[in-house]
Amino acid sequence: MKTFLTLTLLFLTIHLAKSQNQSQGVIYYDHVDNHYGVVYNAYLAFDKSKSHFVTAKHSLGMSGTNKGETSNDNAVVEVADFQNIEKTWEKGLEVFFNSQTSTMYFSNAFSLVSPTLYVVESVPNFKWTFEKEQKTIGKFLCKKATTEFRGRTYICWYTEEIPLPYGPWKLQGLPGLILEAETKDGFFAAKFKQIKYPDSSIHLPKNEEEMISGKAKFISLNDYIKEQRTEIETTDNRLKVTAQKFNVRVQPFSERDNFLEIFGKGDN
Template sequence: MRFLIILYFLASISVCNAQSRGIVYYGHIESPGKGGPAGLDFNAYLVFDKEASYYVTAKDSLENQSELEKQQTKEVNGKTQVYLGKHTLPQGKQVYYNRQKDSLWWNKKYKEPVYGREKREKINWKLEAETKTFGGLICHKATGVFRGKTYTAWYTKKIPLPYGPWKLQGLPGLILEAYDEKKEMYLYFKSVEYPTQQNLSVGPIVKPKEDNKYNWISIDEYKELLEKIVEKNKTKAILIAKQMGGDVTVNSGGIETLSVELFE
């Protein structure tokens, strides 16, 4: 009898976890300095439960590489933008958020992989009256500043969990779409499943064996890494900063106005 009770208890936990799990599919376009959503258009998804969320984009298995190749040359505001090379990773670019620890873990790659961890930066969201409908769910508008850029987010109270795509968190409902003023970071809604029966991991991020030599770095260490990149690529970095429309001050240490999210 005790054995049967334990099995029933474990099965109940499994059912509850499945019922609280959901997934949102997005399009993800990053276009730093281009004045609009001019970058490559990647598939992305956010899977979540009550304890955590896991976001991934630019992942090999999510993309049709031939379709990405068709986007390598784009006309943007009368100028030709060229995107060469491979832009996806086997594990993708990931962001894992743990509610209990109120912290984010993420990865990306320049010449070498980078693995970062940071406390969630609280965004002072302003809740607006305007609404839209995404996937049959009424969403409310909110605006807030995250690391120097003003973002608009559309969140649904029907899924009252504080998650969102990428590093955008902290609203009284799930974010289904978000973008900055110029849509240089443009995370647009495709579809949602809640609850979902898909057996998808909600994290944490697992490094491939070949990346175990790379330590998790803090946000301050990441800033230092960006400064080193600027030193090695100063001319290119100045051009990017000018395209961003900001004031540029160059000294022996690099560009003082460099944003920590410039190279997201």
């Protein structure tokens, strides 16, 4: 009897692990960042309950399309020898989303020399507008949806053939995976390169604690907004001092031109 129970538990464990692996996948993107004027290799790993978006990571490097080259779907791999690390970070910039909770975790740096901030916020409640337009991306039929979020208009293409609510960066909440997304003003874009589903070759964190290391801690969104406003004010003042020193005129340091999320000066 004990042997039967042991074998049953072993079978259930193997079946559960296999089922979880079959529900996991990864989408590779070209992440267009027009703040720095670069294109990063990026990916979104996901399963039924969570997703993990990673971009600007040392070991992923820059996309070949950044140099006007043709994208190679098979070229997005983790490597030990990489280029352009001055515009990437060791762990990259990440967004971790667990659909079973009401929280989202992300990391960001305000400049190439700024420290990385780790932030926790409530999952954004996107108000999607569903459009009639459709197109094929890869082998998937995709539908168009748009939304307004923190100062920008996002245009997304999602497929109901994989009915999971995830997408690149913080974009989520549609009735299918988002294969492509861009802002109307061209500041941000995530262009589809390749999807592997099912596939468990990319590590998917169990929780948000895997994002941080050492003494780093998550701060609130309100504290993050304060940090961003301080960065804007400090940079703007530094530019004014430099302009006065050399007797030249400079444009004010713009939040819209330098930050993806536009919070403005009001309370949040």
